[in-house]
Amino acid sequence: MSQKWPFLANLKGKVLFDEPLGRHTWLGVGGPADMMFFPEDEEDLRLFLETKPKDMPYFVLGGGSNILVRDGGIRGCVIKLSSPYFTQILFKKNELTCFSGMPNSYLKKILPEYHIGGLEFLASIPGTVGGLVKTNAGCFSKELKDVLLKARIMDASGSIKEVLPEELHLSYRSSSFAKDWIVIALTLKSTNSPKDEILNTLETQALYRKLHQPVGEKTAGSLFKNPAGYHAWELIKQSGADGLRVGGAKLSDKHCNFMVNTGTASSEDLETLGNQIAQTVKEKTGVLLDWEVEKVGQNK
Numbered sequence: 001m002s003q004k005w006p007f008l009a010n011l012k013g014k015v016l017f018d019e020p021l022g023r024h025t026w027l028g029v030g031g032p033a034d035m036m037f038f039p040e041d042e043e044d045l046r047l048f049l050e051t052k053p054k055d056m057p058y059f060v061l062g063g064g065s066n067i068l069v070r071d072g073g074i075r076g077c078v079i080k081l082s083s084p085y086f087t088q089i090l091f092k093k094n095e096l097t098c099f100s101g102m103p104n105s106y107l108k109k110i111l112p113e114y115h116i117g118g119l120e121f122l123a124s125i126p127g128t129v130g131g132l133v134k135t136n137a138g139c140f141s142k143e144l145k146d147v148l149l150k151a152r153i154m155d156a157s158g159s160i161k162e163v164l165p166e167e168l169h170l171s172y173r174s175s176s177f178a179k180d181w182i183v184i185a186l187t188l189k190s191t192n193s194p195k196d197e198i199l200n201t202l203e204t205q206a207l208y209r210k211l212h213q214p215v216g217e218k219t220a221g222s223l224f225k226n227p228a229g230y231h232a233w234e235l236i237k238q239s240g241a242d243g244l245r246v247g248g249a250k251l252s253d254k255h256c257n258f259m260v261n262t263g264t265a266s267s268e269d270l271e272t273l274g275n276q277i278a279q280t281v282k283e284k285t286g287v288l289l290d291w292e293v294e295k296v297g298q299n300k
């Protein structure tokens with residue numbers, strides 16, 4: 001393959017071809033990526049961007065916990081920042097710099113160990129640090145916006161910039177994050193808190209999720225954003241759309257704004273179900289639901 005793509009010979013990170021993306025997404029579905037690149041460090045990523053063919057598109061995949069990759073897969077290159085370099089964490093007084101490939105769940109161990117408070121809510125969100133930015137991820141009445149000090153970003157030309165939160169226009173599940181930007185690391189504001197307090201918060205949050213969300217099932221979290229003044233799950237229930245099913249795709253019995261793949265769903269089943277739910281809710285309540293799960297790639 002490096003004969004077809006000579007630029008690959010200079011890269012340090014692993015490259016895969018025709019990699020099924022169902023292996024990398026929480027919903028467990030998704031066709032292949034033409035190419036998948038796992039850069040070893042920032043320099044390797046910069047070299048990739050500088051030397052790849054200009055017409056080769058790229059998509060950065062985090063933990064795959066908020067995306068529905070279509071059955072035809074993703075053309076061009078999927079970049080995954082999962083090397084040891086991209087999972088580093090740097091400590092400074094009341095500041096934590098987390099590299100973008102770090103799973104948020106690492107915080108469950110780090111926060112109590114180093115008495116770092118204020119970031120417990122992030123620890124319970126599936127996925128990686130880089131994936132928090134685009135949707136200004138949040139839960140338990142807090143969102144990334146409340147704790148973000150700055151983001152280290154690489155643009156499509158391989159240049160690095162430090163971006164302040166106000167430049168990202170973070171709001172409820174939305175931001176002005178540029179399509180071709182790659183998050184390298186986030187610096188987060190923290191407090192010094194007692195270990196017991198942190199452990200207690202982490203435990204309470206984990207228990208809440210276990211009771212109210214389909215933890216352990218194939219899902220991508222909330223299917224739709226809450227429209228202003230409404231809860232998406234209530235609208236779904238009210239309109240009777242919670243019982244809809246397409247192939248192996250259905251809504252969770254625990255939370256009807258969580259779509260689950262029962263094991264046999266295709267991406268098409270999941271997307272069709274989501275669209276049917278939105279249509280039913282619009283007909284019955286007049287409210288238009290907006291997908292929170294991001295749909296990417298091509299149909300088969």
Ligand SMILES: Cc1cc2nc3c(=O)[nH]c(=O)nc-3n(C[C@H](O)[C@H](O)[C@H](O)COP(=O)(O)OP(=O)(O)OC[C@H]3O[C@@H](n4cnc5c(N)ncnc54)[C@H](O)[C@@H]3O)c2cc1C
Pocket residue numbers: 026059060061062063064065066067081100101125126127128129130131132133134135136137138139181182183184213214215219220221222294
């Ligand atoms: C059970 C469950 C519960 C959830 N609960 C919540 C919740 O409480 N609150 C919430 O907000 N979300 C929740 N989610 C959704 C999801 O976990 C978050 O949106 C998470 O932040 C996505 O991170 P990820 O790394 O998996 O990103 P992915 O799903 O891989 O990608 C999401 C987007 O981020 C982009 N991206 C990822 N990494 C980078 C990077 N390094 N640079 C540039 N762009 C990047 C991708 O290109 C894509 O556009 C839940 C999901 C599940 C499965």
